[in-house]
Amino acid sequence: DVKVTQSSRYLVKRTGEKVFLECVQDMDHENMFWYRQDPGLGLRLIYFSYDVKMKEKGDIPEGYSVSREKKERFSLILESASTNQTSMYLCASSPRQGRTYEQYFGPGTRLTVT
Amino acid sequence: AQKVTQAQTEISVVEKEDVTLDCVYETRDTTYYLFWYKQPPSGELVFLIRRNSFDEQNEISGRYSWNFQKSTSSFNFTITASQVVDSAVYFCALSEEPSGYSTLTFGKGTMLLVSP
Numbered sequence: 001d002v003k004v005t006q007s008s009r010y011l012v013k014r015t016g017e018k019v020f021l022e023c024v025q026d027m028d029h030e031n032m033f034w035y036r037q038d039p040g041l042g043l044r045l046i047y048f049s050y051d052v053k054m055k056e057k058g059d060i061p062e063g064y065s066v067s068r069e070k071k072e073r074f075s076l077i078l079e080s081a082s083t084n085q086t087s088m089y090l091c092a093s094s095p096r097q098g099r100t101y102e103q104y105f106g107p108g109t110r111l112t113v114t
Numbered sequence: 115a116q117k118v119t120q121a122q123t124e125i126s127v128v129e130k131e132d133v134t135l136d137c138v139y140e141t142r143d144t145t146y147y148l149f150w151y152k153q154p155p156s157g158e159l160v161f162l163i164r165r166n167s168f169d170e171q172n173e174i175s176g177r178y179s180w181n182f183q184k185s186t187s188s189f190n191f192t193i194t195a196s197q198v199v200d201s202a203v204y205f206c207a208l209s210e211e212p213s214g215y216s217t218l219t220f221g222k223g224t225m226l227l228v229s230p
Contacts, residue, residue, distance in 0.1 A: 045217060105151075
């Protein structure tokens with residue numbers, strides 16, 4: 001079974017703080033993704049990575065950065081958290097072998113910025 | 115640009131009723147993949163099905179069935195004899211990435227509430 005874990009289920013931070021959200025997968029998947037989920041907007045892709053140290057912007061990268069130093073770990077960084085970044089953050093992974101595969105999701109981190 | 119529309123924001127049914135969740139997509143590619151995910155109250159998205167654009171056969175898995183029609187760009191999901199445990203948000207998604215990046219465009223989701 002694919003296992004995607006996220007460092008926290010709930011997180012409360014103050015405006016201006018630097019926030020790290022960590023994601024780890026144990027299936028040796030090449031691709032990893034960060035989404036945010038907001039009511040009425042569905043899931044929107046923030047960033048994804050197809051290999052170690054490689055990253056690509058998604059649909060809403062502004063205000064975020066990412067880091068992938070090891071294959072199994074993909075971090076989302078909020079350099080200076082703002083209240084409009086209060087959201088549910090979902091990490092996912094999928095294999096990359098020249099075909100499109102389903103993504104496997106972690107349990108999510110509900111971030112509140114006050 | 116690709117787009118996925120789930121016009122039904124919320125559906126309420128009584129247990130044992132059949133229910134169909136609609137999904138309409140837009141894409142310029144001839145090769146693409148369609149997905150359905152379930153998000154129960156616990157929050158974790160659960161993969162249900164993947165379909166490629168060359169396979170229009172309907173699929174049935176227990177009480178779940180999917181109807182893929184390229185002519186209407188639809189990929190609808192039917193739950194037969196719904197149960198309370200089917201209560202969840204359901205997302206339809208589209209991928210146009212045959213290169214293997216597997217990026218998905220999600221619809222906004224349909225919340226299904228099944229009452230006893």
